[in-house]
Amino acid sequence: RAEDGSAAWLRYAPPPNAHQLQQYVPNKIAILNGTVTSPVFSAGKELKQGIESILHRNNATSITSHLSRTDIIIVGTLDQFTKAYGNIGSETKLEGDSFWLKYDTSLKNVYIIGADQRGALYGVFEYLRLLALGSDVSKLNVVRAPMGPIRWVNQWDNMGGDITREYGGDSIFFSNGNISQNLTRAGQFARILSSIGINSCVVNNVNANATLLSSSNIQGLARIADVFRPWGVQLSISIDFAAPQDFGGLSTYDPVDPTVVSWWDSKVKELYTAIPDMGGFLIKADSEGQAGPAQYNRTLAQGANIFADALAPFNGIVMYRAFVYNQLNESDMKADRANAAVQFFQPFDGQFRDNVVVQIKNGPIDFQVREPTSPLFGVLQKTNVAMEVEVAQEYLGQQCHLVYLPPLWKLTLDFDLQVDNKPSKVRDIISGKRFNRALGGMAAVTNVGLNSTWLGSHLAMSNLYGYGRLAWDADSSSEEIIQDWIRLTFGHDQKVIQVIQDMSMQSWPAYENYSGNLGIQTLTDILYTHFGPNPQTADGNGWGQWTRTDKYGLGMDRSVSTGTGFSGQYPPKVAKMYETFETTPDELALWFHHLNYTHKLHSGKTVIQHFYDAHYEGAQTAANFVSMWKSLDGKIDAERFEDVLERQVYQAGHSIVWRDSIVNYFYNWSGIPDTHGRVGHH
Ligand code: GCW
Numbered sequence: 001r002a003e004d005g006s007a008a009w010l011r012y013a014p015p016p017n018a019h020q021l022q023q024y025v026p027n028k029i030a031i032l033n034g035t036v037t038s039p040v041f042s043a044g045k046e047l048k049q050g051i052e053s054i055l056h057r058n059n060a061t062s063i064t065s066h067l068s069r070t071d072i073i074i075v076g077t078l079d080q081f082t083k084a085y086g087n088i089g090s091e092t093k094l095e096g097d098s099f100w101l102k103y104d105t106s107l108k109n110v111y112i113i114g115a116d117q118r119g120a121l122y123g124v125f126e127y128l129r130l131l132a133l134g135s136d137v138s139k140l141n142v143v144r145a146p147m148g149p150i151r152w153v154n155q156w157d158n159m160g161g162d163i164t165r166e167y168g169g170d171s172i173f174f175s176n177g178n179i180s181q182n183l184t185r186a187g188q189f190a191r192i193l194s195s196i197g198i199n200s201c202v203v204n205n206v207n208a209n210a211t212l213l214s215s216s217n218i219q220g221l222a223r224i225a226d227v228f229r230p231w232g233v234q235l236s237i238s239i240d241f242a243a244p245q246d247f248g249g250l251s252t253y254d255p256v257d258p259t260v261v262s263w264w265d266s267k268v269k270e271l272y273t274a275i276p277d278m279g280g281f282l283i284k285a286d287s288e289g290q291a292g293p294a295q296y297n298r299t300l301a302q303g304a305n306i307f308a309d310a311l312a313p314f315n316g317i318v319m320y321r322a323f324v325y326n327q328l329n330e331s332d333m334k335a336d337r338a339n340a341a342v343q344f345f346q347p348f349d350g351q352f353r354d355n356v357v358v359q360i361k362n363g364p365i366d367f368q369v370r371e372p373t374s375p376l377f378g379v380l381q382k383t384n385v386a387m388e389v390e391v392a393q394e395y396l397g398q399q400c401h402l403v404y405l406p407p408l409w410k411l412t413l414d415f416d417l418q419v420d421n422k423p424s425k426v427r428d429i430i431s432g433k434r435f436n437r438a439l440g441g442m443a444a445v446t447n448v449g450l451n452s453t454w455l456g457s458h459l460a461m462s463n464l465y466g467y468g469r470l471a472w473d474a475d476s477s478s479e480e481i482i483q484d485w486i487r488l489t490f491g492h493d494q495k496v497i498q499v500i501q502d503m504s505m506q507s508w509p510a511y512e513n514y515s516g517n518l519g520i521q522t523l524t525d526i527l528y529t530h531f532g533p534n535p536q537t538a539d540g541n542g543w544g545q546w547t548r549t550d551k552y553g554l555g556m557d558r559s560v561s562t563g564t565g566f567s568g569q570y571p572p573k574v575a576k577m578y579e580t581f582e583t584t585p586d587e588l589a590l591w592f593h594h595l596n597y598t599h600k601l602h603s604g605k606t607v608i609q610h611f612y613d614a615h616y617e618g619a620q621t622a623a624n625f626v627s628m629w630k631s632l633d634g635k636i637d638a639e640r641f642e643d644v645l646e647r648q649v650y651q652a653g654h655s656i657v658w659r660d661s662i663v664n665y666f667y668n669w670s671g672i673p674d675t676h677g678r679v680g681h682h
Contacts, residue, residue, distance in 0.1 A: 003637045005453035008192050009465055009488035012053035015134030016492055024103055024138045025051060025131070026110060027061045028068065032076025032084060039117040039194075039232040043075050043124040046191075047112075050128040073110040075120050081113045089113055097199065098145035099123030103137055110140075118199065118232035125195040133487055144473075148431045150357055150386045150441030151198050151471040152236065152319070154282060155448070156205040159212060164205055165392055165530070167399040167456035169449035173203045177211065179220025187227035189448060194231035196468020200279035201233055202443075206321065207290060208238040210247035213267055222274040234279035236319075241283065241303070242291035243267075254296040255306040268310040280317035281307050282359070282443075286344075287324045300324070300344060301351035308353035319386065319443065320352070322360040322376055327542030336556065336564035337544025338364040341376045350382035357384040357439050362412040364566070365545060367395050368521040369512045370408075372578070372588055375569035377429050378417035384439040387412065387430050391455070391463045392447040395522045396511060398531050399457040401651045402625065403511045404504035406466035406478040413474045418573045427474035442471040457647055458640050461489065462504060479505065496635050499628050506621055513618025514658040517611055518601075519591030520547050520554060523662060532654070533661040547590075551669050553597050553607070555590035567592055586610075597670040611666055612674040615659040622648075622655035 003011075015021075031044040048061045064072075067084055074081065078094050092100045094115035099122050102111045112127055114120030126144060130137055156164035161175040172185040180186075193201060203224060204212055211217065225235040240246060242253040244263040254260055271278055285303055286292030293303030304320040311318060325340035341364060352358065358380055363371025367390045377385060389409050390396075396403045413427040424434050432440040444467045448454040455461055465485045469476045479501065486500045515533070516523035525534035526545050538547045547554050557563030559579050567578035577583045581593045586601045597608035605613065626648045633641065663679045673680030 003640050005458050005461070005640065006188065008454065008461055009485055010192065010195055011488065012050045012128065012132055013491060014054055014056055015132060015487075017134045018055050021131060021134070021137060022055055024110075025055060026071045026073050026108060027051075027057065028071065029061060029063045029073045029075060030065065030067050031063060032074065032080035037226075037230050039121040039230060040076060040114075042191075042194075042230040043112070043117075043121040046121075047073065047075060047124045047128065050124075051131070054128065054131045070107045070109060073112065075112045075124060076114070077116055077120060078113050081111065092143060094119060094143065095145060096149060097122060097197070098143060099126070100143045101127055101140050102142075103140040105138070110137075121194060121232050122197055125197075129195075129484070129488070133484060134492065146197060146441075146472045147427065147474055148386075148441030148471075149199075149439055150317075150319075150443065151468070152200040152202060152279070152386075152441070152443040153193060153198055153391075153446040153467075154202045154206065154238075154388075154443055155446060156207075156392075157203060157447075158205050159209045163447050163449055164207070165394050165398070166447060166449055167392065168447060168454055169451035169456065172448065172450055173224060179217060179223060183224060183227045185450060186224055187231075189454070190228045190231035190233040192454070192464075193233050193468070196465060197472040198468055199232060199234060200236050201228065202236045202238055202279075202282045202319075204238050206238045206282060206284035207288070208240040208284070210240040210243035212237060213239070213243055213247055215270070218271060218274050221271070225275040225278065229277065234277055235275055236279035236282060236317075237271075238282045238284065239307070240291065241285045241293070252296075253291060255293050255298050255303050256296075261306060261310075264306060264310045268307075268314065268316070272314045272316070276314075278314070278316060280311055280319065280355075282319040282321070283307065284321045284323065287321065292324075299348055299351070301348040304356045305351075305353050308356045312353070312355055316355065317439065318353075318356045319359045320356055321388070322358050322374075323366075323388075325544065328544045329542065330539060330544075330546055330548075333557075334564055335544070336558060336566050338556075338558065338566045339564060339569065340364075341374060342379050342569045345376060345383075346379050348383075349380050352383045354384070354438065357386050357441075359386050359388045359443050361388045362409065365521065368545075369396060369508075369515050370519050370587060370591075371521075372519070372591060373412045373415040373417065373426055375417075375566075377426050378419045378424060378571050378574075379569070381419070381435045384432070384437045385430055386439075386441050386443050387426065388443045388445070389467065390445045391460075391467050392445050393460065393463070394445075395524055395530050397651070397654075399455055399460045400647060400654065401511055401622075402457075402459050402503060402507045402648070403463075404466070404478070404482060404507045405463045406470060406481055407505070408508055409467070409470055410474070410478060413470065417571055419571045421571075421573065424571070431474075442467070444471070453643075458489075458644055459500075459504075459647070461485075490636055490640075493635050496632055499632055503625050503628055507625075510618045510621035510625075510655070513614040514622065514655045515618075515662070517590075517614045518555075518586060518607065519588035521545055521591075523547070533658045535662060535665045548594060549666075549669055551671070553595050553599065554666075554669075555594040556592075557594040558592045563592075563594075597666070597672055608666060608670055608672050609675055612663055612676070612679050615663050616676075616678060619652075619655040619659040623652045626652050
């Protein structure tokens, strides 16, 4: 059967053991108190559709309002369930968005019970996932709760209908400066998001356009919220800090000016009148040309709090981005863009309102192929924080290269900052556990578009899936996530699972090998495209993604003793590790230290030989992906097989372009030939 990819992982194909599952899945579904637009109502419809498809039952599952005692699937909130069924589940404690799944062996009932309606919907998706994976559902009795309340996606859609760094086609939300008339895809997107526990979507670019706040666009946003609501996805928006002036006609946008305060208050009121369950605002201020509080010498906390106060009466949240930095002068050896976030935000820890969450990119620069964990996670102890990652592969091959990202994200989630010498994994910081914060979680830049594959590539969807799984439970392993995703997306053939898993797990290391090694950053084009090799663009400009390459060596000295001082932004144990080359892991050697080409790494190789070897190895792996994928011919529908094959062939070729341009670049600087004779011998 032809697959255009729009169903993503919600194909609901029968697992090989479907017939064994039949007896544990009743064919009546009771929904407790769902109105037509409510998540619990979608849950019931989804469940019926999913069961019929997974278990091959043609229209044999009915949704009923008659509550029988036995042989029924009950979907609802714990409150409603207890009212209807007494204290069967009264021992179960459920908090925000969590759910309880149980198969009651004696009554032959299935209970899918949420803390709230959204929890019940998540429970249905989890139950369907288990069925589609062919899991044993006969002994089911689990409670699942998310890591944190913030599980957002950010779309960088522009109101003209294009998307920043778009690889998945044009916007599903906007066209010609307005909200699109046809929001079918927006509704489908919400369903996909809901299936992985995502609870809010910011629909417009962080570089926001103030005209989004016009009355007619607010009505349009309300239409988007209407298609999101049944899936428990809250609509959120990015706002232009200067909107009171740009759009509101005031003479200022100073965040403490009373006219500005009341302008925002009434805008927020207007928004919540149209969209009573709106999530909140995402704010990029004082960054890359965006307006912000700095214009008026106000602090970042003042900038965030004005929105926090306006949103608080409506339970709205402010996601305030930590991505704030200035252009720098490379001749200043102390200048370091990596230092910016801590320098800007540290002074205001404790001054942000309780409904502000500082949204911090996983690394200190900008979604590079390898970065250390942002030290800001350890610094903001009296502030809610969330981690921002990029599903859109901006610097990582832009969906033309297979790069499976959960292993990269997990590196940061699992990184132990050892704040005050106590275990301080980033995931326990963003969940709120470590510093006892009520709000926290994750946000991902997704940038799906009208392309039927959503992201522009079938295989890239494992990143969206993996993001949702990790935002819900950072303990999930990259292997388990990819296996589930493959089964749900491509079926249960052992060879298909093995090959796609191998390709995926090898893909980030391969991309790192043929792009930037040892923490030097991606070495892609910095100035314009962020695509393809262009190492010379890293230096000689104010963007601060410098490599400081010369004929002797490369890398930024970020030590405290002789460099930019960045390593000193970490708590003492981590700072000490990064301070000297001796204790810095090879993969970040050039992030923290300026090394000569002939410097010996811990691996025993010289820096330059590491570059040569890694680049040849990486390109070879990308070439292998083509034959690996080809070995699945006949096991995958032709549409997806051909589409992926074309991309893998492209990646294999482009990885050679990467390899040759990087090795030649460093050969030209260093004049040191490859000991294996591949570079520099003619
Ligand atoms: O990496 C940069 C992108 C910008 C983006 C910015 C950000 C939307 O090139 O396009 O702005 O990051 O994260 O704000």
